[in-house]
Amino acid sequence: MARAAEEWETWAHESQLPPRGPWRTWVFLGGRGAGKTRAGAEWIKALIRDGRARRIALIAPTLLDARAVMLEGPSGLLSGWGERPQFAPSLRRLEWRNGAVAHFFSAEDPPSLRGPQFDAAWGDEFCFWAHPQETLDTLAHALRLGDAPRLAITTTPRPLPALLDLLQRKDTQVTQASTFANRRNLSRAFIAGLEAAYRGTPAQRQEIGGELIEQLEGALWSREQLERLRVESAPELDRIVVAVDPPLTVGAGADACGIVAAGACGQDLERRAFVLADASVQGASPEAWSARVAALAREVGAHAIIAEGNAGGELVRTTLRLVAGDVPVSLRHARFSKRERAQPVALLYAHGRVKHVGVMPALEEEMCAFGAKDFRGSPDRMDALVWAIDDLLLHPALPNVRRL
Structure with missing residues (x-):
């Protein structure tokens, strides 16, 4: 288990690793393919491996996204190094040998987070949640276990009011990476296609660079x-x-x-x-x-x-x-x-x-x-x-x- 952690820290680029020092929310803003999902999954694995979290919430835009990306995807919790937890699809739950349990939720249904309580949570593609602010508010009340419950958000940026508010909080730390930071794990064809689609366009800085662009000059809408x-x-x-x-x-x-x-x-x-x-x-x-x-x-x-x-x-x-x-x-x-x-x-x-x-x-x-x-x-x-x-x-x- 320790070897898995060492290997991940060796392979990860800096933005994929959680910030040092105190924080309640870590937001990883990344371009497409920047390694956001892998970062979130490895953070959860590390918490469980070290005994720092036993009740975890996993939130995606939809339940299908949660399963296909956060769990079963090539960078998800059921892939990569370390222990493979038991997956109970009907219960929407993962179980580790040490007793840690993770439940997954859809941001389409914020009230589903009422009632449960957690000591850690990971939200993927926050900017594509149907109800970002309501889901975040409900989750905040559920993150109440342990000495320092924490939330990790991994997303391609969009200037949503909910994200802008989150980034301004004193207990939020941010890492940011472009697609190219994860180049060694991406196919040349993928990178070429992404560059062809976005290079020279207003969306390049956002979709490839992982930058938060609040307003594009000259655009008719914001x-x-x-x-x-x-x-x-x-x-x-x-x-x-x-x-x-x-x-x-x-x-x-x-x-x-x-x-x-x-x-x-x-x-x-x-x-x-x-x-x-x-x-x-x-x-x-x-x-x-x-x-x-x-x-x-x-x-x-x-x-x-x-x-x-x-x-x-x-x-x-x-x-x-x-x-x-x-x-x-x-x-x-x-x-x-x-x-x-x-x-x-x-x-x-x-x-x-x-x-x-x-x-x-x-x-x-x-x-x-x-x-x-x-x-x-x-x-x-x-x-x-x-x-x-x-x-x-x-x-x-x-x-x-x-x-x-």
Whole structure:
């Protein structure tokens, strides 16, 4: 066991090791592939090995993430050096020979942390939790065993209010690492793909560098703004649409097909839109993306499908009509640039007239990067969003009765 600890400390880069000195919360901000999960797992193993923790909470964005990444993943608690604990899936529990027990939880369900008590906790991908602040607050009351209960957070950074608040606390220590700090454990193909995707883009410092970027200069939206506009559910909506930004080509290098569902309710200046889902898909054939559009339209009870017709025109309409059933399909033609079309929608966000139901990471990442210096690529998800909000608030059709 001691040898396992020595080997890990030899192999780990500095940011993967817990800070020296007193702290209650350790936040490890890292780029993609920076070794965040391994750092969290090895910290938990060390606590158990040394007898410093016997009741542990493991929190992930979803229960599936907890099992697939924190437990069974190549860097998880069931991998690597040291003792392999007994895994009881039905109980969502790991058990070590010395009696230590770890339970795993989903950040989708903060109340599940009420009742249990722990002397250590590890939260993975905090910035992708559905309810970060509520989960953190509930966990704080559960971390009450032992002389010095501690929490480790491992995440790719996003400027969430919950994270910003956590970083400002006096008992929080931070380590930070780029993807390249863990280069020797990553394939060349992975690094090349990551660089191709992000190098020269506003998101490079965040996704590769692991830096916390609060606002990209020139971007039309900010993450802090979107957090303020987030809600858990939508009211009864009088019109629901699925908007589509079709791609020109198919395959690995093709643009994504932007597919966004949104609805609205209210009258005149009191009318509000609610973004319901992002079902965008990259590289799919027309048959595949149109089927995805139709499925989303059925799921949300859409009254119409709105599709950009600049590329494909009537072929796009025909493709969608074949699968849309009785949902009307309308084409829209862009006469202005993407930025010119997005600006009125961004203004509606600034006035609080658009809300996001839940978290849509890929869409929101694109929104918060669009318009910033060095932005490149096609903002297909955002484009679909713009068409949806344009239909609902800027050029609204007559309200419909929502189908049940």
